[in-house]
Amino acid sequence: MAESSRTALITGASRGLGLALARALADRRWSLILDARGADALEAARTELSDTASVIAVPGDVADPAHRQALADAARGLGGIDVLVNNASTLGPSPLPPLLDYPLDALEGVYRVNVVAPFALLQALRSELKTGARVINVTSDAGVEAYEGWGGYGSSKAALEQLSAVLAAENPSLRVYWVDPGDMRTQMQQDAFPGEDISDRPPPEESVPAFLQLVEGDLPSGRYAARELAPATA
Numbered sequence: 001m002a003e004s005s006r007t008a009l010i011t012g013a014s015r016g017l018g019l020a021l022a023r024a025l026a027d028r029r030w031s032l033i034l035d036a037r038g039a040d041a042l043e044a045a046r047t048e049l050s051d052t053a054s055v056i057a058v059p060g061d062v063a064d065p066a067h068r069q070a071l072a073d074a075a076r077g078l079g080g081i082d083v084l085v086n087n088a089s090t091l092g093p094s095p096l097p098p099l100l101d102y103p104l105d106a107l108e109g110v111y112r113v114n115v116v117a118p119f120a121l122l123q124a125l126r127s128e129l130k131t132g133a134r135v136i137n138v139t140s141d142a143g144v145e146a147y148e149g150w151g152g153y154g155s156s157k158a159a160l161e162q163l164s165a166v167l168a169a170e171n172p173s174l175r176v177y178w179v180d181p182g183d184m185r186t187q188m189q190q191d192a193f194p195g196e197d198i199s200d201r202p203p204p205e206e207s208v209p210a211f212l213q214l215v216e217g218d219l220p221s222g223r224y225a226a227r228e229l230a231p232a233t234a
């Protein structure tokens with residue numbers, strides 16, 4: 001597949017929102033660097049998207065420094081990236097435990113994946129960011145609302161939001177977006193509501209148009225709610 005001049009690195013792109021966004025960017029002939037821990041599902045995504053785009057798949061855990069370096073090496077090999085989408089995330093234990101019962105090792109694990117890893121990946125990639133690069137950190141309404149059971153995941157997203165806000169203040173040459181995609185019918189949503197019917201949640205594809213606006217437009221750094229930025233038309 002011909003190389004594109006625009007490159008995005010999307011973490012957690014083997015399913016859910018990450019894969020939906022990767023499909024949309026592949027259709028627009030972006031070059032893609034994708035990761036996820038499960039190598040088989042990631043390879044299936046790479047195979048599918050390689051019909052339309054240049055795709056590099058790097059299996060691994062975003063919490064692993066060696067894996068983040070491998071992603072940075074891939075970015076350097078493509079001459080840098082225009083967009084980093086920190087989408088990979090963990091919900092933590094399911095069912096969601098109340099804070100007074102929350103296992104502390106699990107809480108640390110949630111913070112490692114949802115807070116430290118996105119920031120550490122950006123540090124690893126800093127010299128691979130092209131001029132005017134966009135950094136998109138995927139957050140959640142649980143980062144700003146106090147829902148029972150959502151204290152671990154929600155506080156990790158709150159921390160991610162504040163990191164994003166300070167990063168934007170410190171780097172006016174970057175566009176830094178922290179984006180709530182809204183509820184989506186994905187594995188994470190099912191894990192949050194085990195045994196419940198989640199078929200009323202919209203598919204992740206409905207959140208993608210807002211991400212495309214941020215990736216291809218020139219909106220100022222800030223917090224965005226995907227469904228407000230680009231409401232579903234159907």
Ligand SMILES: NC(=O)c1ccc[n+]([C@@H]2O[C@H](COP(=O)([O-])OP(=O)(O)OC[C@H]3O[C@@H](n4cnc5c(N)ncnc54)[C@H](OP(=O)(O)O)[C@@H]3O)[C@@H](O)[C@H]2O)c1
Nearest residue numbers: 012014015016017036037038061062088089183184186188
């Ligand atoms: N679903 C919702 O309703 C909802 C609402 C608000 C915000 N969000 C946010 O939206 C984003 C996408 O969520 P989703 O619902 O699409 O989740 P999902 O369907 O569970 O997909 C998560 C993706 O991330 C990968 N992943 C998970 N942990 C990883 C790790 N440590 N290292 C590398 N890859 C990892 C998964 O693959 P592996 O498991 O193979 O690694 C998968 O590709 C997340 O940031 C989430 O917090 C979701």
